[in-house]
Amino acid sequence: MPRLSGKLCLVTGAARGIGAAIAEAFVSEGARTVLTDIDEAAGAATAARLRMPFHRLDVRSEADWGAIAALYPEVDVVVNNAGITGFEGGVVPHDPEKASLATWRAVIAVNLDGVFLGCRYAIGAMKARGTGSIINLSSRSGQVGIPGAAAYAASKAGVRNHSKTVALYCAEQGWAIRCNSIHPGAILTPMWEPMLGTGPERAARIAEFVADTPLRRFGTPEEVAALAVLLASDEATYITGAELTIDGGLLAGTAARP
Ligand code: NDP
Numbered sequence: 538m539p540r541l542s543g544k545l546c547l548v549t550g551a552a553r554g555i556g557a558a559i560a561e562a563f564v565s566e567g568a569r570t571v572l573t574d575i576d577e578a579a580g581a582a583t584a585a586r587l588r589m590p591f592h593r594l595d596v597r598s599e600a601d602w603g604a605i606a607a608l609y610p611e612v613d614v615v616v617n618n619a620g621i622t623g624f625e626g627g628v629v630p631h632d633p634e635k636a637s638l639a640t641w642r643a644v645i646a647v648n649l650d651g652v653f654l655g656c657r658y659a660i661g662a663m664k665a666r667g668t669g670s671i672i673n674l675s676s677r678s679g680q681v682g683i684p685g686a687a688a689y690a691a692s693k694a695g696v697r698n699h700s701k702t703v704a705l706y707c708a709e710q711g712w713a714i715r716c717n718s719i720h721p722g723a724i725l726t727p728m729w730e731p732m733l734g735t736g737p738e739r740a741a742r743i744a745e746f747v748a749d750t751p752l753r754r755f756g757t758p759e760e761v762a763a764l765a766v767l768l769a770s771d772e773a774t775y776i777t778g779a780e781l782t783i784d785g786g787l788l789a790g791t792a793a794r795p
Pocket of ligand 1: 549550551554556574575576594597619675676678720721722723724726727
């Protein structure tokens with residue numbers, strides 16, 4: 538029996554990377570899955586491959602979420618996955634001293650405003666039946682400070698905390714609407730490309746990025762998707778307000794350091 542059979546799921550940022558892998562895993566577990574993204578061409582192509590619907594959804598846009606709410610008033614699972622690092626176009630560290638207000642706002646708008654709006658839509662849609670699962674992509678960067686990525690780390694810490702607020706609010710209302718955050722470490726997706734580059738230094742950069750990871754490799758989008766399937770399924774009905782780390786042991790190692 539597929540684990541998500543009969544469920545209607547919606548994934549943001551599903552054109553590629555972790556979002557696409559989650560959508561694919563949901564479909565293979567029997568869910569009807571709506572793919573959304575700001576990138577229409579790539580999103581439509583991924584959705585076509587999975588034979589599922591695609592809609593352009595900019596997670597920052599209240600109007601876009603309103604349109605989705607009108608189309609899908611009975612969603613069972615919402616995955617707030619869309620996110621940006623602020624490094625798009627190349628590695629330009631946004632440390633707390635030199636980060637521009639424009640970069641700060643751009644990252645917060647997608648990563649935190651987007652999750653707020655996605656949770657609000659999900660609660661509104663799920664409360665009539667009083668059940669559902671909201672899955673928010675935070676990051677290991679939401680659990681520790683990141684000197685070179687101030688806005689990203691702050692936004693992901695916000696996602697971590699807002700997920701717990703949503704979980705407690707829904708429980709308080711007497712709804713079995715669960716909300717949890719997933720905290721990946723380095724997962725090899727297109728998000729990393731501007732940081733890895735091409736050419737002879739790529740392998741060295743990859744080795745450098747995973748040097749502190751106890752499992753000594755990048756994770757895969759499919760490994761994150763497996764966790765999302767669990768949280769979406771009825772196997773996880775007692776898990777809410779939790780933060781699930783998937784980082785090859787990185788956080789455990791950091792915590793153990795003197
Ligand atoms: P990718 O950059 O590979 O994919 C993100 C997708 O989201 C892209 O298709 C992107 O479109 C889309 N997107 C960007 N802005 C918006 C927006 N405003 N509205 C809707 N969609 C948008 O990212 P990953 O798959 O690597 O990451 C997915 C999530 O996991 C993110 O939240 C990320 O922060 C988190 N994460 C990832 C880690 C990793 O190592 N990969 C580690 C920790 C957390 P476009 O291409 O047009 O920008």
